[in-house]
Amino acid sequence: MTQQRGAIVVGASSGIGEALVRRLAAAGYEIGMAARRTDRMRRIGSELPTKTYVATMDVTDTEDAREGLFELAAAMSSVDVVVISAGVAHVNRDLEWEPERETIDVNVRGFAAIATATMEYFEETPDHASATDGHLVGISSVAAHVGNGDAPAYHASKAYVSTYLKGLRYRQNQRDADVTITTVEPGFVDTKLSLGGFWECSPETAAEQIARAIRKKRNHAYVTRRWRLIAGVLDLAPEWLLRRLF
Numbered sequence: 001m002t003q004q005r006g007a008i009v010v011g012a013s014s015g016i017g018e019a020l021v022r023r024l025a026a027a028g029y030e031i032g033m034a035a036r037r038t039d040r041m042r043r044i045g046s047e048l049p050t051k052t053y054v055a056t057m058d059v060t061d062t063e064d065a066r067e068g069l070f071e072l073a074a075a076m077s078s079v080d081v082v083v084i085s086a087g088v089a090h091v092n093r094d095l096e097w098e099p100e101r102e103t104i105d106v107n108v109r110g111f112a113a114i115a116t117a118t119m120e121y122f123e124e125t126p127d128h129a130s131a132t133d134g135h136l137v138g139i140s141s142v143a144a145h146v147g148n149g150d151a152p153a154y155h156a157s158k159a160y161v162s163t164y165l166k167g168l169r170y171r172q173n174q175r176d177a178d179v180t181i182t183t184v185e186p187g188f189v190d191t192k193l194s195l196g197g198f199w200e201c202s203p204e205t206a207a208e209q210i211a212r213a214i215r216k217k218r219n220h221a222y223v224t225r226r227w228r229l230i231a232g233v234l235d236l237a238p239e240w241l242l243r244r245l246f
């Protein structure tokens with residue numbers, strides 16, 4: 001008999017997270033969903049073919065969110081993968097404090113709270129009933145590669161996510177537990193949050209490619225793959241050009 005696999009998605013109530021729980025459930029994963037909109041998650045969960053657990057969670061309430069993650073994981077038969085998709089984005093050229101604060105609270109503080117809780121769970125729960133030592137997937141963005149005058153906090157927050165995940169990957173060199181760390185950098189995905197534009201893919205396509213990155217235990221994935229080109233150009237572009245464009 002094959003062991004039941006399980007996946008937790010934080011930020012599962014809409015967009016990429018919702019599409020991903022649908023995709024992972026179709027692949028046989030038991031699903032743990034977390035976000036603030038409980039009713040939406042219950043409805044999505046009722047449509048999934050595998051067992052679903054729902055946790056109401058505001059990642060900005062970091063102590064409560066970490067506790068919620070541990071409780072959700074304990075309730076499930078197995079947790080092989082934790083995906084952190086929760087995020088917000090604001091265009092904020094006027095630099096109002098509230099949108100900047102919320103972006104930092106959700107995308108940086110909330111992200112780090114869940115990432116550290118996930119690592120603690122994989123490394124310190126003696127038998128977390130998983131076939132692997134665990135897999136943490138963070139949804140960053142191609143935005144991580146450049147500053148942006150329209151959305152300064154959002155781009156900076158995604159640079160934090162990408163660099164943090166890199167740090168966790170390097171940290172694995174000195175650890176006994178072999179936890180896989182995957183950084184996902186989407187370009188534009190057609191959700192309520194999208195600030196885009198061109199080369200926009202559907203949440204379903206994004207979920208398909210993220211599921212593939214999980215299956216292949218990739219360190220890094222651009223979604224869609226051609227966004228690698230844009231990221232490469234942004235990394236090499238001179239400051240004067242970036243200043244004109246962003």
Ligand SMILES: NC(=O)c1ccc[n+]([C@@H]2O[C@H](COP(=O)([O-])OP(=O)(O)OC[C@H]3O[C@@H](n4cnc5c(N)ncnc54)[C@H](OP(=O)(O)O)[C@@H]3O)[C@@H](O)[C@H]2O)c1
Pocket residue numbers: 010011012013014015016017034035036037038057058059060084085086087088089106110139140141142185186187188189190191192193194195196
């Ligand atoms: N769409 C794009 O073009 C794009 C591009 C690159 C990267 N991304 C990244 O992809 C991730 C998912 O975004 P999306 O496009 O799927 O947008 P979305 O549909 O707005 O989904 C955002 C998710 O984050 C959750 N969330 C927001 N604030 C939260 C909080 N305080 N506590 C817990 N959960 C919270 C939302 O749930 P509740 O509101 O129910 O709490 C929702 O499930 C984000 O990290 C985003 O930065 C998106």
